[in-house]
Amino acid sequence: MKAQLQSQLTAILSDLQYPPVDVVFDRPKVEAHGDLTTNVAMMLAKAAGKPPRQVAQSIVEKLKVDDSFLASVEIAGPGFINFRFAQKYVVESAKKILQQGSLFGKSNAGKGKKTNLEWVSANPTGLLHAGHGRQVLLGQVIGNLLEWTGHAVTREYYFNNAGNQMRTLAESIYARYRQELGDEYPFPEEGYKGEYIVEIAKEIISLKGDSLRETDTERSYFKTFGEAWCFAKIKETLARLNVKHDVFFNEDSLYTSGKIKEVTEEFKKKDLAYDSEGAVWFRATKFGADKDRVIVKSTGEPTYRLPDIAYHREKFRRGFELIVDIFGADHIATIPDVLNGVQALGYDTKDVKVIIHQMVSFVHGEEIVKMSKRNAKTYTLDDLIDEVGVDAVAYFFVMRSVGTHLEFDIALAKEQSDKNPVYYLQYAHARIASILRHAESEEINVRDMEAMLSTTDFSLIKEKEEIDLLKKLLEFPELVQSCALSFEPHRLTTYLREVAETFHRFYHEHRVIAEDKKLMQARLTVCLMTKIVIANGCKILSVSCPEKM
């Protein structure tokens, strides 16, 4: 609808010989201002040498107002042009919702762009904790949004199994292993104190008994076993949330293939790295940092920066045109170094989109839930899913914009009532499903879209609440695009809430199942359209939409 109006206006502007400008529309906040509004007249006023309202007048005169497209065009305020679509046009446009069904909302805005989405990437040294949920779901929904807008998305997990933390894991398990065998054995100071470490140790005992007590001096069995154990658990948790990665990129592979060395040498050649104090330093100060950074420790091991840089170069080499990374705010400091490094290697970092989400705090009603890392009893993502369910987890974590600190109210998420926004949305869907069941008992085949389209008298859709609803539904494809392009999934939750609200109002005002069969069928199509939009939206959100509640 917007596109059609836009092309009309652009043609008119060139007819009138105004300088070319982007015609941008806004949705007015106030209903009296119509369905769409544009400020082109104000933009052009200076160049045209006329007051904005006069410019607006010249444009408006060229527009045709009838019931096939525009119901009204008005000049308002300092020079806004407000448009209102004709009801007939709205209803006609809405037919495509039925035609497209589960595809309604998909587009090719991304033009098949090869896109790499990396997220979660938690180290295999423990379980996902509740706070990880935000990242897990944000990535999931952003991935869905990118797919819905025609990006060729590779979902990737950077599997970080090199470096210090794996040694710490092995030592922690070994210490618990010895303790479980009844030995006095000190637990490493920086070790992982979680109860799962004990669990792992017990499993090792059941498999190997005490045979590893003295033999595995390298702790290689403990490392391998622990890594596999943690990773399996992480994958299990992700699977509960329907999160699937296409590629698990192994950090180790960067070492074995020599990619790490390659980067170091290239930096040295470009005088971006130098040796000092037995370590290799990256000239971060050349890129505006306050000091240079170590990329290879004096022990000969790289710091995380080097593999991260090498990894991102590989993403470019693998042919990705858009690279999306999702990180928590606690990783914020590492990002500039990596981006600078990648740029120094000759890649354009404008194709790298880094999404940083703020931290999550958990409350239980009034009470603050403590999530101490030192405490052995960490609140895991699994615990959270057990407590509030998959749908609430999925919805709550994307409900807020990434820039704000998220307060997750467990008591609210758990509550099966009108307070809970997830249920509000799902309830609308279930309500529609219920109406459709009644329709089927009236012998209307609501599943046959072809028949519904060809036999329904759409001119019977004319109540204000119906038209409002259809207008709302028709916003969906554009909304999906704008959420995807701006990487702002939370706007989808806001939108779906509005859809549910608009539907509930329609439901309240007008009966669907009624004596008048013609009217009933027309209204059933409105229900079907709403159901499609809610279902498609929930699909993107990874939230289920029940037929019954």
Add this chain to the structure above:
RNA sequence: GGCCCCGUAGCUCAACUGGAUAGAGCAACAGCCUUCUAAGCUGUGGGUUGCAGAUUCGAAUUCUGCCGGGGUCACCA
């Protein structure tokens, strides 16, 4: 202290990326079920958008300076 994010109704947050009268939910109050799911709907009250300047037709949104909250500043990742 440097850098990053945030500050909007009593609470949790929106605001289509610079638009017109800043909106929802919860909480409070008043109504609506013999009819398709009341997990719903309708209405009322509630604001100097942290403060002070600047930019322009127009600022919650952009810029500057303060104030307050969080994050981050390793030869950990």
